Amino acid sequence: xGHIGDEHGWHLWGHTSLPLPxxxxxxxxxxxxxxxxxxxxxxxxxxxxxxHDGHIVAVNDPDGTDAHHASINEDxxxxxxxxxxxxxxxxxxVSAALLLIIFISVAKAYTRRTGQAPTGLQNLVEPxxxxxxxxxxxxxxxxxxxxxLPYLLTAFFFIFLNNLLxxxxxxxxxxxLTGNIxxxxxxxxxxxxxxxxxxxxxxxxxxxxxxxxxxxxxxxLTPVEILGMFLKPFVLMIRLFANITAGHIIALSFFSLIxxxxxxxxxxxxxxxxxxxxxxxxxxxxxLLVAFIQAYVFTFLSAMYIGAAVEEPHHH
Amino acid sequence: xxxxxxxxPSFGLIFWMTLTFLTVLFLLAxxxxxxxxxxxxxxxxxxxxxxxxxxxxxxxxxxxxxxxEELMNAAREEREVLLKEARDIRDKEIAEAKGKAKAEADxxxxxxxxxxxxxxxxxxxxxxxxxxxxxxxxAERILRDKLESSAAQQSLVDKVMAEAETRKS
Numbered sequence: 205x206g207h208i209g210d211e212h213g214w215h216l217w218g219h220t221s222l223p224l225p226x227x228x229x230x231x232x233x234x235x236x237x238x239x240x241x242x243x244x245x246x247x248x249x250x251x252x253x254x255x256h257d258g259h260i261v262a263v264n265d266p267d268g269t270d271a272h273h274a275s276i277n278e279d280x281x282x283x284x285x286x287x288x289x290x291x292x293x294x295x296x297x298v299s300a301a302l303l304l305i306i307f308i309s310v311a312k313a314y315t316r317r318t319g320q321a322p323t324g325l326q327n328l329v330e331p332x333x334x335x336x337x338x339x340x341x342x343x344x345x346x347x348x349x350x351x352x353l354p355y356l357l358t359a360f361f362f363i364f365l366n367n368l369l370x371x372x373x374x375x376x377x378x379x380x381l382t383g384n385i386x387x388x389x390x391x392x393x394x395x396x397x398x399x400x401x402x403x404x405x406x407x408x409x410x411x412x413x414x415x416x417x418x419x420x421x422x423x424x425l426t427p428v429e430i431l432g433m434f435l436k437p438f439v440l441m442i443r444l445f446a447n448i449t450a451g452h453i454i455a456l457s458f459f460s461l462i463x464x465x466x467x468x469x470x471x472x473x474x475x476x477x478x479x480x481x482x483x484x485x486x487x488x489x490x491x492l493l494v495a496f497i498q499a500y501v502f503t504f505l506s507a508m509y510i511g512a513a514v515e516e517p518h519h520h
Numbered sequence: 521x522x523x524x525x526x527x528x529p530s531f532g533l534i535f536w537m538t539l540t541f542l543t544v545l546f547l548l549a550x551x552x553x554x555x556x557x558x559x560x561x562x563x564x565x566x567x568x569x570x571x572x573x574x575x576x577x578x579x580x581x582x583x584x585x586x587x588x589e590e591l592m593n594a595a596r597e598e599r600e601v602l603l604k605e606a607r608d609i610r611d612k613e614i615a616e617a618k619g620k621a622k623a624e625a626d627x628x629x630x631x632x633x634x635x636x637x638x639x640x641x642x643x644x645x646x647x648x649x650x651x652x653x654x655x656x657x658x659a660e661r662i663l664r665d666k667l668e669s670s671a672a673q674q675s676l677v678d679k680v681m682a683e684a685e686t687r688k689s
Contacts, residue, residue: 209526210533227532286532293536300544307552314559333556353557354549362541386529390537449526 295379344507367495383448392441403513
């Protein structure tokens with residue numbers, strides 16, 4: 205399950221894993237920064253903290269105590285802010301760096317070769333940029349699309365790249381970033397903020413008092429509309445999280461089957477392995493499609509919500 | 521427990537995600553999307569311009585061709601007119617020359633005819649004069665022979681007188 209969730213260390217192969225920095229802050233103990241290897245895979249305590257079921261907890265025991273028998277300080281644990289560079293944060297930083305490298309180099313090509321045909325990486329990126337611009341932003345938002353294009357493009361490529369990185373089983377891929385609810389929460393929250401900040405009179409009027417609807421219906425409709433305002437980004441968050449996580453769980457389940465059958469007999473294990481492998485390959489192909497579709501769906505729905513917020517009233 | 525950890529967003533990741541995503545958004549908006557979108561827009565504009573220009577050039581070309589055709593037709597017509605004029609002038613000159621020659625010949629003929637007439641008249645007059653002279657001569661001789669004697673002369677006078685007498689009465 206660690207492969208779907210988050211870890212304080214990046215498992216590379218066998219018993220080797222890359223230790224990642226632990227960053228903790230509490231008003232009582234101040235800031236502490238140390239390597240996750242100090243925890244010795246959750247077996248030892250360090251600096252008054254221990255790893256407990258993947259979570260960092262504050263303990264009362266001195267360094268090097270067996271973490272499994274340490275006494276957990278519940279109050280202090282709740283008061284501790286954990287901003288450690290976990291596997292997902294590391295993957296996030298790697299993907300951010302990749303995005304910056306890819307798109308700034310592509311942008312350089314555009315300024316260097318103004319008005320000329322695209323080359324190299326430009327060819328890979330341009331159709332997708334055009335797709336997001338024309339089929340997502342322009343079609344959903346209308347003529348005011350340009351203001352929101354940077355967010356939509358960034359969101360699209362961020363989700364798409366991380367979906368793809370999530371499919372790569374080896375370092376630096378393999379983190380289930382877009383299948384993590386914290387990540388989709390932030391993305392959905394940004395969409396929500398953009399929609400709410402840019403909502404015009406027309407938009408608010410429709411939410412608070414739908415025109416042409418009798419008063420007693422409004423009493424029902426207005427709460428529903430207000431609920432819908434929050435429900436939309438919530439659904440955005442859940443959809444991306446669930447889709448990507450589901451893909452990872454299925455792939456993991458197929459591989460687990462091999463070992464489950466392998467436990468009973470080696471032959472069954474090998475037999476199931478063939479089927480599992482084939483199914484996983486099939487799932488991978490499906491997931492490649494899902495990687496694009498979910499990035500598209502998230503961006504398109506964000507654009508739709510923004511479009512509804514900035515839409516000018518139609519004069520019927 | 522594990523499922524709960526999946527759907528429970530961790531503070532650290534929210535923190536890093538917000539920080540990183542906003543930074544990436546800012547940097548990409550400034551250093552990537554702006555030049556890329558501007559580049560795309562410029563390229564699209566330049567392609568549209570080039571297409572428009574090609575269309576205009578084609579239209580100009582066809583207009584030019586039409587004008588060339590017109591010019592050619594005009595030139596052809598003018599040539600026809602010139603040729604016709606030249607032919608007319610030639611015909612007229614030939615006709616004029618013919619007419620002049622005929623008139624001259626006629627004049628010559630007429631003059632020749634008058635000359636001949638004059639000559640003829642002169643000859644006739646001459647001949648008449650000579651005939652008269654000869655007749656006078658002959659009459660003189662006859663008269664001289666007849667009235668040689670005085671008797672003859674007397675008889676003539678008598679005769680004339682008689683004649684006069686008869687005329688008086």
